[in-house]
Amino acid sequence: MFNNKGTTGIEQLGEFGLIDHLTKNIEIKQKGTIKSVGDDAAVLDFSGKKVLVSTDMLLEGIHFDLAYTPFKHLGYKAIQVNLSDVYAMNGTPAQVTVSIAVSSKFPLEAIEELYQGIYLACDKYNVDLVGGDTSASKQGLIISVTVLGYADEKDIVYRNTAQEGDLICVSGDLGGAYTGLQLLEREKLVYLENPQIQPDLEGKDYIIERQLKPEARKDIIELLKAWEVLPTAMIDVSDGLASEILHICTQSNKGCNLYEEKIPIDPMTYDTARDFNLDPTVCALSGGEDYELLFTIKQADYDKIKNHPDISIIGHITEAAAGRNLVTKSGMVHELKAQGWNAFKGPQTNTQGAE
Ligand SMILES: Nc1ncnc2c1ncn2[C@@H]1O[C@H](COP(=O)(O)OP(=O)(O)O)[C@@H](O)[C@H]1O
Ligand SMILES: Cc1ncc(C[n+]2csc(CCOP(=O)(O)OP(=O)(O)O)c2C)c(N)n1
Numbered sequence: 149m150f151n152n153k154g155t156t157g158i159e160q161l162g163e164f165g166l167i168d169h170l171t172k173n174i175e176i177k178q179k180g181t182i183k184s185v186g187d188d189a190a191v192l193d194f195s196g197k198k199v200l201v202s203t204d205m206l207l208e209g210i211h212f213d214l215a216y217t218p219f220k221h222l223g224y225k226a227i228q229v230n231l232s233d234v235y236a237m238n239g240t241p242a243q244v245t246v247s248i249a250v251s252s253k254f255p256l257e258a259i260e261e262l263y264q265g266i267y268l269a270c271d272k273y274n275v276d277l278v279g280g281d282t283s284a285s286k287q288g289l290i291i292s293v294t295v296l297g298y299a300d301e302k303d304i305v306y307r308n309t310a311q312e313g314d315l316i317c318v319s320g321d322l323g324g325a326y327t328g329l330q331l332l333e334r335e336k337l338v339y340l341e342n343p344q345i346q347p348d349l350e351g352k353d354y355i356i357e358r359q360l361k362p363e364a365r366k367d368i369i370e371l372l373k374a375w376e377v378l379p380t381a382m383i384d385v386s387d388g389l390a391s392e393i394l395h396i397c398t399q400s401n402k403g404c405n406l407y408e409e410k411i412p413i414d415p416m417t418y419d420t421a422r423d424f425n426l427d428p429t430v431c432a433l434s435g436g437e438d439y440e441l442l443f444t445i446k447q448a449d450y451d452k453i454k455n456h457p458d459i460s461i462i463g464h465i466t467e468a469a470a471g472r473n474l475v476t477k478s479g480m481v482h483e484l485k486a487q488g489w490n491a492f493k494g495p496q497t498n499t500q501g502a503e
């Protein structure tokens with residue numbers, strides 16, 4: 149599996165030395181970043197815009213497994229999952245804070261790689277790292293990121309504003325991160341049984357990347373803006389399509405019809421799910437970690453988005469009394485259940501679908 153090896157002990161640097169080592173090369177990108185790392189608080193200027201704040205943490209053993217997660221990917225992902233929340237509000241992320249709790253068993257080189265991933269994501273998405281906190285951990289590694297972003301008030305898209313008749317759209321494809329995780333978990337077990345055997349992930353790059361290196365959909369937000377389509381409601385897909393559409397319906401007090409045949413699933417996801425005896429639709433509905441955008445639009449905007457290969461129209465919003473339904477490929481109607489990924493439940497529960 150992957151090596152996260154190195155030789156330099158963190159204790160040689162100490163807390164302040166480590167912080168300095170990790171942050172000394174920061175170059176500010178945002179004009180709204182007045183004071184970055186180094187004082188009691190960062191100072192930010194949003195010049196009359198509304199400020200968006202969101203936070204998500206990643207815990208070793210719950211959100212990631214270091215047996216198959218390179219530190220650089222982990223840092224990159226920790227930033228992406230946070231940026232995704234700002235895009236889901238139709239905003240622009242501008243700054244992040246990153247807090248880490250690290251066991252002193254980790255070599256400095258591992259933390260450097262983690263920060264390489266963090267800085268790579270920050271550079272690519274034009275975001276400043278402006279602060280954080282560093283602690284020792286006696287348990288596993290914890291990474292907590294807070295993102296700050298901005299938007300004009302008129303552009304902000306909430307979860308609770310979907311209207312009857314709106315079309316339900318999703319970007320990209322779903323279920324890939326989950327099937328990628330199944331592959332990584334399988335290869336980990338093989339490796340543990342026989343460390344001589346090399347992981348067999350040949351030809352599975354796409355879904356492995358979906359799990360280890362997700363990309364927040366900044367491009368979709370830019371497209372919608374260019375086409376002058378303001379979604380009526382939006383959420384990012386972190387816990388699975390079923391859970392997210394139910395959030396929109398519940399908060400908007402509406403129902404929905406989702407069509408199984410319209411749910412975008414990459415062929416590699418489909419085949420891998422089948423290899424694992426999993427229903428590909430269930431992977432899309434309940435797998436999670438796709439970090440795609442799920443949004444509703446007015447029917448009048450249909451012509452503007454209908455030909456885009458990376459946006460699928462998968463259903464429509466109904467009145468609340470009509471219920472929240474999945475129409476299967478065979479035309480059966482099932483009630484959608486909130487079977488999204490849940491950190492408090494075991495893996496068994498997480499593989500159940502809408503049926
Ligand atoms: N421990 C907490 N204390 C206060 N608010 C929380 C806490 N955990 C989650 N929230 C809030 O609950 C809402 C839903 O959280 P979550 O399901 O994690 O959203 P997301 O999937 O966008 O990360 C968000 O507004 C979040 O800020
Ligand atoms: C070791 C390991 N276990 C489980 C998963 C699956 N997993 C981790 S986070 C997640 C969903 C999103 O996590 P959450 O903390 O609920 O994010 P939020 O909804 O708050 O954005 C899933 C499906 C994983 N990637 N790695």
Ligand SMILES: [Mg+2]
Nearest residue numbers: 203204205386
């Ligand atoms: Mg969260």
